[in-house]
Amino acid sequence: MNADRSPRGHRDTPPRCPRVRSRINDFVDGRLTAKERGLVQGHLKSCVTCMQEARDLARLSRATHNLPPHRAGTDLADRVRRGLAERRSRALADLGTQDAAPRWAWHRAPGVRPALAAATIAAVWIAGFFAGRGVERLGVTANEPESRLPAAGGLSPRRAHAAALPPTTIEPEFVNAGHEILTDLEWATHLPQHVRRPMLASQFELFDLRHRAELALARTTTTDPRRSLAQLVHDFGNTLRDPRAIDWHAWSSAARSLRLALPAPAARSANDRGAAAAVVEAPRPGRLAESNVAAITDVMLRVGVELSPPERRDLAELLHFKQLLVHGEERHPMATHPGVMATFLSEWQSRARSSHRSGHSRAPGEHVMTTSLRFATGVHAVRTLRAAGRTTAAAEFADMVEHMARELGIEPPVEFAGWR
Amino acid sequence: MTAEHWTTGSRMAWRDVEDEALLDRAASGEPAAVDAFVERFGERLCGFLVRLVRDRAWAEDLVQEVLVRALHEAHRYDPEWPVPVWLFAIARNLGLDLLRREGRRRKRASQITRPDVAPAAVTTAEHREFQIALEDALQQLPEPYRTVFLLRDGESMSYEAIGEVLGISPKTVSSRLHRARSALRVALKEHLPR
Numbered sequence: 001m002n003a004d005r006s007p008r009g010h011r012d013t014p015p016r017c018p019r020v021r022s023r024i025n026d027f028v029d030g031r032l033t034a035k036e037r038g039l040v041q042g043h044l045k046s047c048v049t050c051m052q053e054a055r056d057l058a059r060l061s062r063a064t065h066n067l068p069p070h071r072a073g074t075d076l077a078d079r080v081r082r083g084l085a086e087r088r089s090r091a092l093a094d095l096g097t098q099d100a101a102p103r104w105a106w107h108r109a110p111g112v113r114p115a116l117a118a119a120t121i122a123a124v125w126i127a128g129f130f131a132g133r134g135v136e137r138l139g140v141t142a143n144e145p146e147s148r149l150p151a152a153g154g155l156s157p158r159r160a161h162a163a164a165l166p167p168t169t170i171e172p173e174f175v176n177a178g179h180e181i182l183t184d185l186e187w188a189t190h191l192p193q194h195v196r197r198p199m200l201a202s203q204f205e206l207f208d209l210r211h212r213a214e215l216a217l218a219r220t221t222t223t224d225p226r227r228s229l230a231q232l233v234h235d236f237g238n239t240l241r242d243p244r245a246i247d248w249h250a251w252s253s254a255a256r257s258l259r260l261a262l263p264a265p266a267a268r269s270a271n272d273r274g275a276a277a278a279v280v281e282a283p284r285p286g287r288l289a290e291s292n293v294a295a296i297t298d299v300m301l302r303v304g305v306e307l308s309p310p311e312r313r314d315l316a317e318l319l320h321f322k323q324l325l326v327h328g329e330e331r332h333p334m335a336t337h338p339g340v341m342a343t344f345l346s347e348w349q350s351r352a353r354s355s356h357r358s359g360h361s362r363a364p365g366e367h368v369m370t371t372s373l374r375f376a377t378g379v380h381a382v383r384t385l386r387a388a389g390r391t392t393a394a395a396e397f398a399d400m401v402e403h404m405a406r407e408l409g410i411e412p413p414v415e416f417a418g419w420r
Numbered sequence: 421m422t423a424e425h426w427t428t429g430s431r432m433a434w435r436d437v438e439d440e441a442l443l444d445r446a447a448s449g450e451p452a453a454v455d456a457f458v459e460r461f462g463e464r465l466c467g468f469l470v471r472l473v474r475d476r477a478w479a480e481d482l483v484q485e486v487l488v489r490a491l492h493e494a495h496r497y498d499p500e501w502p503v504p505v506w507l508f509a510i511a512r513n514l515g516l517d518l519l520r521r522e523g524r525r526r527k528r529a530s531q532i533t534r535p536d537v538a539p540a541a542v543t544t545a546e547h548r549e550f551q552i553a554l555e556d557a558l559q560q561l562p563e564p565y566r567t568v569f570l571l572r573d574g575e576s577m578s579y580e581a582i583g584e585v586l587g588i589s590p591k592t593v594s595s596r597l598h599r600a601r602s603a604l605r606v607a608l609k610e611h612l613p614r
């Protein structure tokens with residue numbers, strides 16, 4: 001034992017020391033089994049040299065962990081945002097360059113195809129919520145006889161004539177629809193990844209968008225911005241079979257690029273304005289269609305299949321949402337808006353996780369749900385009022401929406417910044 | 421409700437958002453999420469990069485590049501690993517690329533700067549001296565050992581996660597870590613209490 005206590009180090013240490021020293025890192029890092037740990041601890045009690053080494057390593061580890069921080073400048077967030085925007089603009093420019101390349105080659109470029117695929121699948125999801133109207137708003141008609149066109153991989157004969165068609169004036173309706181759909185798709189990114197997939201999968205069988213896209217492509221020229229949107233839908237057919245391959249982030253980037261490619265939204269049609277004004281002004285806009293409630297319930301249940309048992313329990317409690325929609329104060333046609341679902345599910349997910357972490361298996365309160373609902377409705381109202389030229393009322397609603405956004409811990413739409 | 425209250429509430433909300441969800445939302449371009457993402461990881465990455473490339477200005481540029489690249493290419497993230505593992509892998513690769521590139525062009529003296537903020541826990545001159553000696557000793561370590569040590573003792577990453585960042589086995593991580601710590605212990609023997 002005396003030899004163990006020698007301060008002269010290695011030469012006087014017993015033969016066990018080298019073996020212990022080879023494991024001392026693992027000991028300090030807690031990577032030994034209980035038995036190994038016991039053996040090392042036993043040795044440390046009797047060997048000052050090894051004990052000193054263990055203490056030194058532990059202190060070194062603590063000191064390194066507590067090294068003072070290096071800040072990367074107070075404007076780092078601004079620089080990152082700018083850098084991200086530039087990167088995405090470049091991606092858009094690349095997209096344009098590739099569009100001039102041999103036909104149908106550009107969307108096969110690395111990174112582009114997944115983006116388009118994701119966008120189209122998301123478009124289908126949105127289309128599902130719009131009960132088919134979303135796609136038709138892109139200028140694609142579902143019921144035309146030409147819609148039966150070749151399967152994936154082959155070029156439609158119609159597309160061969162597309163470049164020869166005269167330039168098309170983009171209808172304001174198309175532009176508005178494009179912006180709306182892109183906004184909806186952007187909202188969809190708020191969904192947690194494991195929630196998105198089953199939701200999308202549930203919509204896969206509803207539409208044969210690919211054929212519709214073929215038709216739309218046949219009507220557009222390479223310079224027609226509608227082409228980009230139609231192209232997104234076209235790729236849908238090739239990716240339906242593997243929803244796991246959905247590339248949401250690349251999609252999100254592509255959606256923003258497409259928004260830049262579209263002209264600014266025009267004023268809505270008189271019919272739209274009238275319908276929207278009725279929504280905004282009516283204190284009780286009327287009973288929500290039972291079919292919409294059923295659709296929401298169905299989606300939530302599908303999502304539930306993918307969840308863990310505690311999460312499912314929370315979800316079951318949240319089906320009160322259905323009751324809320326039918327009987328509560330917040331019943332509103334906008335309840336079927338995908339932005340509402342995205343916000344709602346995202347909020348629910350984060351609250352549920354927090355609850356689980358803190359040991360309370362408590363579903364989020366109705367407050368979050370109703371706020372989400374009001375938020376989406378408010379966004380719609382602001383846009384509608386702006387389009388109708390009622391700027392004062394729009395500003396009032398914008399205030400309300402910003403308030404609710406902060407309450408939900410989310411950002412109000414960027415476009416609001418310039419409206420007030 | 422005041423603007424201050426909203427800001428505080430918003431920060432609290434972001435604090436509860438898990439890394440993966442935050443990456444998800446920041447990558448979708450949500451401005452507040454980008455801010456929260458930068459706040460959560462910017463400082464950690466900067467500390468790591470300053471000690472990796474030994475140059476403050478380079479490190480600041482690299483942090484920006486790491487975060488932009490991570491958000492732009494978030495679809496490449498493998499959820500099997502925690503988000504920091506992915507971020508530090510990007511940071512290390514970019515740092516080594518820069519060192520290779522710039523190292524050929526010009527010999528740049530080691531200019532590691534002192535940290536910005538002294539933590540509250542560090543109050544004595546002795547502690548301060550130890551930290552300075554540790555920073556200096558770290559600069560003398562060869563990069564593979566320095567990186568392993570910083571990821572383990574600075575970032576508390578598991579051996580497996582470090583192996584993922586560096587593309588090596590946990591066993592190699594263990595062996596490099598052992599050498600790094602031994603070398604630092606020798607270098608700092610004057611500062612370690614007997």
